[in-house]
Amino acid sequence: MKNIIPLLILSLLFSCEKEEIVVQQIASSKKINAIVLAVDSVTKYSSINEDWFSIASNRSYDVSTKFYNNDSLGNITDLTSMIIDSNYAVKYELISSLKSKITILDKNKEGGDLGLLFKIQTTTPEFGVLDVKLYNKKCDTIFNYKYSFIVSAP
DSSP, X not given: OTTHHHHHHHHHHHHHHHHHHHHHHHHHTTOOOEEEEEETTTEEEETTTOSEEEEESSOEEEEEEEEEEEOTTSOEEEOHHHHHHTTOEEEEEEESSSOOEEXXXXXXXXXXXXXXXXXXXXXXXXEEEEEEEEEXXXXXXXXXXXXXXXXXXX
């Protein structure tokens, strides 16, 4: 019985670290290799076959992000739940000269921004880059993808 208590304490101490290691291994072994954006739950922009997207100016869009493994045989596995369970965060940066704005809509277990759901508010027509980064708790980037985007006139 004495041997079980230290093992329980150790397993509790390292359980969060184990989750982080598992996600880190998946990303570093290039298993996270695809991302899909769903705009207003309808239009999907996948890094598997597209690297750009287009939306209209003077509008607000709800966007969800999912991460996948697309293997050499074309089998696609959704890895998003592992990201949620491991308290990772997705961050977005709009690289453009105008004023579209991103607001994160969801939170992780610790109350911080998760980033799988966000709102993008467009203003005037523009083009630029949406830089999507998946971070671990130490703020190390473990996956990065850049979409070119076009904000067109309505």
